[in-house]
């Protein structure tokens with residue numbers, strides 16, 4: 001659905017899948033109808049995958065979200081039905097980082113103001129308020145995929161990097177961790193937010209935090225709209241204590257191009273507003289296509305759940321000798337693995353490799369068997385009380 005990048009097709013085809021493309025998102029009823037006979041579903045952000053749809057299609061093995069977020073999928077229901085969900089958590093990281101770098105330089109040189117002045121027909125050449133970024137201190141709040149990448153590139157530009165993260169993080173290059181947000185705010189010339197969207201982060205950055213920033217510092221938010229109080233930011237821009245801001249994400253974003261956009265930040269000096277395009281590049285779309293198709297293909301052929309959103313993550317690679325692979329999703333109750341292995345042993349099946357993972361209520365085990373698997377053993381496992389889904393992947397060649 002929804003036209004993921006075409007480079008997904010070759011990967012999926014070479015995994016033995018036949019592809020049917022629907023260029024747009026479907027409603028729940030349409031999706032329900034379209035999924036007859038479909039084993040792998042690929043979507044972007046607009047197709048909602050509900051409990052009803054999953055329940056009605058027990059043949060569905062996996063859903064690949066060709067996106068970063070997975071809010072459009074009922075993850076709990078997918079797990080209950082043993083449907084693996086995959087996404088592309090860091091395929092657009094570099095794109096966000098490059099936008100942040102561009103904006104840090106643009107704000108520090110007051111580029112958008114100079115540009116606007118010439119477009120308005122007014123020559124205005126001045127060094128006032130313009131700085132090099134070299135030697136300035138960048139404070140990164142949230143040192144995850146994006147924050148840590150930005151750290152490396154900012155240092156390459158000659159910036160000094162400090163950061164604060166609620167989790168313990170390895171500081172890359174010469175970056176230095178600070179033990180509180182306040183410390184970062186009091187030291188940084190540029191503060192940039194890259195926290196995740198967990199509930200507790202709603203409104204985490206408001207008047208109090210802006211007041212703790214250095215006089216004349218600038219601010220970026222390319223993370224989530226709801227983490228920042230933009231009315232408070234607008235006040236500080238107007239009184240000049242914050243010299244510039246770059247904002248890519250908003251608490252309420254219009255649903256379609258051409259719609260009216262409202263914000264208290266509109267029209268303020270040295271404020272760069274972008275319509276949530278941090279991750280929107282051709283390269284990111286290509287990366288997402290390759291990444292998610294790769295995950296779906298490997299799950300389909302080999303049962304590998306590496307980086308799955310909801311199933312325990314297992315990456316047992318098939319060897320040349322692998323003949324029969326059983327991928328078994330089950331409820332995570334004590335003793336299931338012992339029962340499975342006892343069933344195989346009683347049927348005389350020789351286990352050559354096995355890996356188990358559990359996450360909350362779900363367990364997943366991949367078992368490679370070198371001998372022919374007796375059908376009675378499979379039937380016995382399939383009918384076990386805790387079975388959610390069992391797949392036999394015969395001769396999963398590399």
Ligand code: NAI
Pocket residue numbers: 068089090092093096141142143144145146147164165166167194195196197198201204222223224248249276277278279280
């Ligand atoms: P990530 O999960 O790798 O990193 C987030 C980091 O923030 C984690 O290290 C976490 O421990 C830390 N953190 C969470 N709450 C914190 C707090 N209150 N104070 C300090 N640290 C905190 O996420 P990633 O991939 O780096 O993405 C960061 C943000 O960027 C996310 O909110 C994501 O939705 C957003 N994003 C925006 C895009 C855009 O188009 N503008 C595109 C891609 C991601």
